[in-house]
Amino acid sequence: LFEGDIDEDTWERLEEALIMADVGAQTTAKVVGQLEQEATEGGLVGGEALSQRLTELLADIARTGDGRIDVSHGPTVIMTIGVNGTGKTTTIGKLAWHLQKELGLTVVLGAADTFRAAAVEQLEQWSVRAGCEIVKGPEGSDPGSVAFEAVKRGREIGADVVIVDTAGRLHNQDHLMEELAKIRRVIGKQLADAPHETLLTVDSTTGQNGLRQAQLFSQAVPVDGIVLTKLDGTAKGGIALAIAAETGIPVKLIGIGEALEDLRPFDADDFAAALLSRGD
Amino acid sequence: MFDALSEKLQATLADVRGRGTLTEDDIKKAMREIRLALLEADVNFKVVKEFTNTVRERCMGADIVGQLNPGQQVVKIVHEELEALMGGQSGDIVFSPRPPTVILMAGLQGSGKTTATAKLAKFLQKEHGSSVGVAACDVYRPAAVDQLVKVGGQVGATVYEQGTDRDPVDIARWALDQAKQDGKDVLIVDTSGRLHVDEKLMEELKNIRTAVRPHNILLVVDAMTGQDAVNVAEQFGAAVNFDGVIMSKLDGDARGGAALSVKAVTGKPILFASTGEKLDQFERFHPDRMAQRILGM
Numbered sequence A: 001l002f003e004g005d006i007d008e009d010t011w012e013r014l015e016e017a018l019i020m021a022d023v024g025a026q027t028t029a030k031v032v033g034q035l036e037q038e039a040t041e042g043g044l045v046g047g048e049a050l051s052q053r054l055t056e057l058l059a060d061i062a063r064t065g066d067g068r069i070d071v072s073h074g075p076t077v078i079m080t081i082g083v084n085g086t087g088k089t090t091t092i093g094k095l096a097w098h099l100q101k102e103l104g105l106t107v108v109l110g111a112a113d114t115f116r117a118a119a120v121e122q123l124e125q126w127s128v129r130a131g132c133e134i135v136k137g138p139e140g141s142d143p144g145s146v147a148f149e150a151v152k153r154g155r156e157i158g159a160d161v162v163i164v165d166t167a168g169r170l171h172n173q174d175h176l177m178e179e180l181a182k183i184r185r186v187i188g189k190q191l192a193d194a195p196h197e198t199l200l201t202v203d204s205t206t207g208q209n210g211l212r213q214a215q216l217f218s219q220a221v222p223v224d225g226i227v228l229t230k231l232d233g234t235a236k237g238g239i240a241l242a243i244a245a246e247t248g249i250p251v252k253l254i255g256i257g258e259a260l261e262d263l264r265p266f267d268a269d270d271f272a273a274a275l276l277s278r279g280d
Numbered sequence B: 001m002f003d004a005l006s007e008k009l010q011a012t013l014a015d016v017r018g019r020g021t022l023t024e025d026d027i028k029k030a031m032r033e034i035r036l037a038l039l040e041a042d043v044n045f046k047v048v049k050e051f052t053n054t055v056r057e058r059c060m061g062a063d064i065v066g067q068l069n070p071g072q073q074v075v076k077i078v079h080e081e082l083e084a085l086m087g088g089q090s091g092d093i094v095f096s097p098r099p100p101t102v103i104l105m106a107g108l109q110g111s112g113k114t115t116a117t118a119k120l121a122k123f124l125q126k127e128h129g130s131s132v133g134v135a136a137c138d139v140y141r142p143a144a145v146d147q148l149v150k151v152g153g154q155v156g157a158t159v160y161e162q163g164t165d166r167d168p169v170d171i172a173r174w175a176l177d178q179a180k181q182d183g184k185d186v187l188i189v190d191t192s193g194r195l196h197v198d199e200k201l202m203e204e205l206k207n208i209r210t211a212v213r214p215h216n217i218l219l220v221v222d223a224m225t226g227q228d229a230v231n232v233a234e235q236f237g238a239a240v241n242f243d244g245v246i247m248s249k250l251d252g253d254a255r256g257g258a259a260l261s262v263k264a265v266t267g268k269p270i271l272f273a274s275t276g277e278k279l280d281q282f283e284r285f286h287p288d289r290m291a292q293r294i295l296g297m
């Protein structure tokens, strides 16, 4: 990116790379402006230094808040929310497997997507893979009551973690946003401070709309973290940078495939470096 | 149409409107506004670049500089160029003279293929009175077959499934035989989501194509997709040369610049818009409405 003389072209190339990574015009302008200023002030000399400083700047933006998930609530209740098809159910499957099989914790899943065709069957197959219990209701039943029963079951058997799946929904549909708030309230009736962790899945192929998603979902319910899914493709997930910059919600996990082990903690430095890497 | 763009541009040009003439600098400023609007709408960077270049050249060439009502002229040029980009040949499902007409669905994970399979079945039943079968060739994603059995059943299509133990290519071939025997007019083949860079699965898609020789290959693209849409479309195009696009989740508030970009880069028409989770929320795509939406500032 910073080969040859540093001139107008350099900044244009950098801008292009960031826009192509879905970082968005606004955040891109901020980053490029900052780097350009530091360069003209003479603090940064040579391509190496610029490149390093750029990655640092990007990582700093991406790194907001605490990226960890505390699972010591006995049981800790985790709820996943997000737009249709972004990877909620798959993330739950991977997370349950990690907690149950790798960390030796006891997990209960709540199949509170009672809306989408075969959503319950899908989560059920993941529960088998992860070796954990699942609580479900009939298709079309009230998602809140399924979530309630799942948390109740988790408490009964002394589970460490209860993970509640929800139906995909678009953030611009108010009644569906209100339904999320209701599910949350119902969970709170079973366990006072639950849910402890609400994770919003964002598909890394998402464009500028991802910021609206984060803003409107977090208006409906408090969002504790982002799961950036499908990073195994060619998309860089740059919208997560805009989300971090504008909302301060930390990215906590990333999805890098469809298999059990394809979930990772988010690493801001790796993410920043990958944002600018060309080709995959 | 384009009122919003018109307003925005007029505001940009407000300082010169009083004078009634435009300078080269004014046009540059207007191009910057258009560029930002398009990028904000997720139109591909390269497409935006070409677009603004064309518009700029036309603005200069048209001797707008120094003319009366130049703002109007700029808007008119943008309007025309955008229509040209979105419009062009509009397409339709190609029906085979020897049924069943085979339609192959492809796309990234979670883009909306299975839902669109059922929706398209319903659409063709209603619009063309077709009898439709759907084939369950996603053996990977948990409960993908169950999902198609349910949504296919809901729209009254015959669902051809063989569980998840057989090879998807074999299932596709078998489903085509069944559809022939059953005298179906149309067979829609649902496939698993795959990344355009997943060589093994892209190879599988080619093999399914060879097995069923589809008359239509449709790429399902999520309207919320960002800059990557062009990559995806180019690589699916290179692998199976799809015929058209279904844009899904257009009920959201994404501007949908991915649509414009896919059209601009591949030249393939967008045939249908999927606009909700209900199985009747599916319609023919209207480029003019989409152009308006993309610029709806």
Ligand SMILES: Nc1nc2c(ncn2[C@@H]2O[C@H](COP(=O)(O)OP(=O)(O)OP(=O)(O)O)[C@@H](O)[C@H]2O)c(=O)[nH]1
Pocket (backbone or CB within 6 Å): A082, A083, A084, A085, A086, A087, A088, A089, A090, A091, A113, A116, A119, A166, A167, A168, A169, A201, A229, A230, A231, A232, A233, A254, A255, A256, A257, A258, A262, B109, B110, B141, B193, B195
């Ligand atoms: N390549 C890849 N695919 C993924 C990843 N995460 C999820 N998927 C796939 O994306 C598709 C959608 O995933 P789901 O988990 O069903 O998404 P969801 O958000 O639960 O979807 P709805 O419940 O329908 O809203 C499936 O085909 C998953 O296998 C990932 O990290 N990488």
Ligand SMILES: Nc1nc2c(ncn2[C@@H]2O[C@H](COP(=O)(O)OP(=O)(O)OP(=O)(O)O)[C@@H](O)[C@H]2O)c(=O)[nH]1
Pocket (backbone or CB within 6 Å): A084, A085, A116, A168, A170, B107, B108, B109, B110, B111, B112, B113, B114, B115, B116, B138, B141, B144, B191, B192, B193, B194, B220, B248, B249, B250, B251, B252, B274, B275, B276, B277
């Ligand atoms: N709001 C909305 N949701 C949609 C639309 N089309 C599909 N969906 C939802 O998006 C999610 C994914 O849709 P699917 O049809 O399962 O997508 P797919 O491409 O078959 O997914 P995989 O098979 O996992 O790759 C589901 O929750 C659907 O209900 C649409 O037009 N609008």
Ligand SMILES: [K+]
Pocket (backbone or CB within 6 Å): A231, A232, A233, A234, A235, A236, A280
């Ligand atoms: K990537």
Ligand SMILES: [Mg+2]
Pocket (backbone or CB within 6 Å): A088, A089, A090, A113, A119, A165, A166, A167, A168
């Ligand atoms: Mg789900």
Ligand SMILES: [Mg+2]
Pocket (backbone or CB within 6 Å): B113, B114, B115, B138, B144, B191, B192, B193
């Ligand atoms: Mg599917």
